[in-house]
Amino acid sequence: MSESKRVLVAEDEARLARMIAFKLAREGFEVIAANDGGEALELCMNRDVDAVVLDVMMPAMDGFQVLKRIKAYKPNLPVIMLSARSQEKDINYGLELGASCYLTKPFRPTELVECLRRQLGG
């Protein structure tokens, strides 16, 4: 099932984005990457994605703004948020906005995969 799932990874820290993409690809996901919030939103709207991994602090548009707009147009799209430890209050906000799952940095990539599989029914 996971072989056909397309995941959008929106993370402006390139090293982390590449690591997540590598991990997800090894787990059988197809990965699209976005470097900022604006690009993430555009890809989400114009491409057929099955889930989104969304960083909170991104240039152009932060993760919450992206999440709000995603949920307005695709309310059932699973969105997994990534947040730095010091922004715990942001995580609660993200959940209220409709995030399916949240992970705080430092995070376990294995846990990210588990979250995705749960949300995608895999």
Add this chain to the structure above:
Amino acid sequence: MLTALIYISGGLLAIILMLLAAIIVRRVRYDRYRRRYQARTRIWEPLFFSYLEGEDTGGRIAATLRTEEDYLSFVKFITFYLKNLSGEEAQAIADLAFRTGVSRRLYADLKSRRSKRRAVAATTLGLLNDRNVLPYLKRMLEDRDPYLVYAGAYGIACLREYSLFMPVMRTLLSRTPITYEGASELLVRFGEGICPTLADILREALARYERVSEREGEILGRDSPAKENRLRESPGGEPGSGFQVDLGDFVEVSMLVDILGYFRYADAGELLLQVMEKSGDEEITIHVLKAVVRLRTPQAAHRIAPLLDHPNWVIRSQAIRALGVLGEKMYRPDIQARLQDRQWWVRHYAAQALEALA
């Protein structure tokens, strides 16, 4: 006279040119180093990711670590991932550091004459969760160089050595130029497991305050003549390993309050309110109000409401904010009255609170 001016001008010009040359040379060397580092990371990254996936033993990475610069660059490379990853991946990085000999080199660097190398080694070994480094880190807390003191504190915090929490806090506040926010950011690295200890420290401070007040009628306030160095031996412990705070130690108490609030340690809610009421210190009061908002302590609203008339506008505004978050509607009229407050921030928070209580 003219000759002297010519010589002085020539001398100044020479100094300026030498400085410019030094800046340019430094910049060129840095750019070259950056390009070499990027070339290395382009090689390491796929190998490293494969290693994390269990597809590689790390041998190919080890083969690339030949020179001093390779080793230092690799330490910098893995530090980023150690700060962002946890769990089995973080443990895998620690194993890799051991297998590639990086850990061994880091221990050697702890004895380096260059303080920057010692600092990097200390923080990296802390991030690698190598508890054998603890004795070195403890010694670093006593160093004269604040940079090394900070590195030692950082390493100890990463290792979550709770017994050293108070010495670390004491040292950071007294012996480094670190800001309050910087110290708080470092101290939360100890993790929420530190909260029961911090709560116990505040409880003891409260108990001591009540005993002293009862016995001598003395208020251990900020300007109390009885305020002195609180460093004491813990029972059966080494000198300096124990630490006590008094309610008059407003900086330390505020920091403990902030950390309990940051981790939302609900068990400390009532305790923090008592600390606020007994200390009477404005700084502590502000920090407790902020923490209570995060803790959502039941019945806190009734203890906070009297602060709506406090002469300090910061306290008034934080009290209003807290009441808004706690959701106690009976205080709406009192908050409404604050819409006429002379301070903009008080009016601002009053408007927000009224919206929340609507």
